[in-house]
Amino acid sequence: MTQRPAVLIMQRHLAPLSAFLESAYDVYRLWEGPPVEAAQDVRAVVVAGEYPLDTAVLEALPNLELIACFTAGYDGIDLDWCKAKGLPVSHAPGVNHEDVADHAIGLIVASRRQIVTGDAAVRSGGWTVETRTITPSLAGQKVGVVGLGAIGEAVARRADALRMTPAWWGPRDKAAAWPRAASLLDLAKASDILVVACRADESNRGLISRAVIEALGPHGLLVNVARGQLVDEDALIAALRDGRLGAAALDVFMEEPTDPARWAETPNVILTPHTGGATTAGVQGMLGLLIQNLAAHFAGRPLVTPVA
Known part of the structure; x- marks a missing residue:
């Protein structure tokens, strides 16, 4: 296990988040290849909630602790599966x-x-x-x-x-x-x-x-x-x-x-190309909640915006 928590970003269009996360976390990107050697290290995955979440990838992460959803919506996440695995889910409501x-x-x-x-x-x-x-x-x-x-x-x-x-x-x-x-x-x-x-x-x-x-x-x-x-x-x-x-x-x-x-x-x-919530303020709000939820989880505090 690495000293810093490791996170895995699941979707390519979330790549810009890397720059905001790398100061505090070891960041892996799924589209660059499954993090086989680092699988033991990954403790959180960052996802866009509108896309189906590949549970087969998650099953290969034995120390996974958190599903951190960048968006407000989380319809691609199988909440029953997460509950059965004891995985909390955060999201970004009320920002866009x-x-x-x-x-x-x-x-x-x-x-x-x-x-x-x-x-x-x-x-x-x-x-x-x-x-x-x-x-x-x-x-x-x-x-x-x-x-x-x-x-x-x-x-x-x-x-x-x-x-x-x-x-x-x-x-x-x-x-x-x-x-x-x-x-x-x-x-x-x-x-x-x-x-x-x-x-x-x-x-x-x-x-x-x-x-x-x-x-x-x-x-x-x-x-x-x-x-x-x-x-x-x-x-x-x-x-x-x-x-x-x-x-x-x-x-x-x-x-x-x-x-x-x-x-x-x-x-x-x-x-229009799914840009309804894609404003500067909206994206900044989602990023802020993502960072707060990750920080809270790894500090042992309650999630700021958990999925109910």
Whole structure:
């Protein structure tokens, strides 16, 4: 065992974290090869919670003590497996939900006011004195929020400020400033815009089904800033292509990065590369919590933000 604790970073896109961790830890990176010789040393793994966690790699780390999730979401982590192994899990809640809500509203405005297609028209010479795009006002639009957690509440507050009318649905009732629909299907039927903002796990894969998409209808807009697995992506693409759904604006996908060819013939869709929470402040907040949780664990103190 080394004198300093050793940590293993699991996903390549988390490579920049190395520079912030190497002053206190021996840092290994899985994409450089499994740390066979150092397997005895690794006491914590650093992960992005949206990716399935390879438990076979973890099984080869006999002194593993902590799963340190860099993100707020941890749907890729098998919590039952971790509990059975006695492995605590930390994450980074409450640092970027406002940013994700900003992004959701940006997607709504961009889609409803046709900002992307307007930009393309100006650049291509399609804007003439004879043509002018007429778009719906946001005022009075009924916004259904799926999941009234931190992100969902932030979206609803912003919708209020923009003169839209929020409502919501979640599997568990709670005190809220906005009405809760009797069911997800009822929420979709009553909404002009449906924003997916709920936590993902295996119990709600494909929650936004063909039936929900069709209930939203040919003038409806589906916005997803949560997780790609929550939406039946094949049903979504089919509905957009044949006009059963009006539009979609997506920041997350079933597989990431998504295959651009998948969307090539799909109309009325705006796509962003999972950047809803990727702000300077948000990333700094996640980094701060990661460092605090690692330090607390190795000092024998309670985790700062454990997964409940």
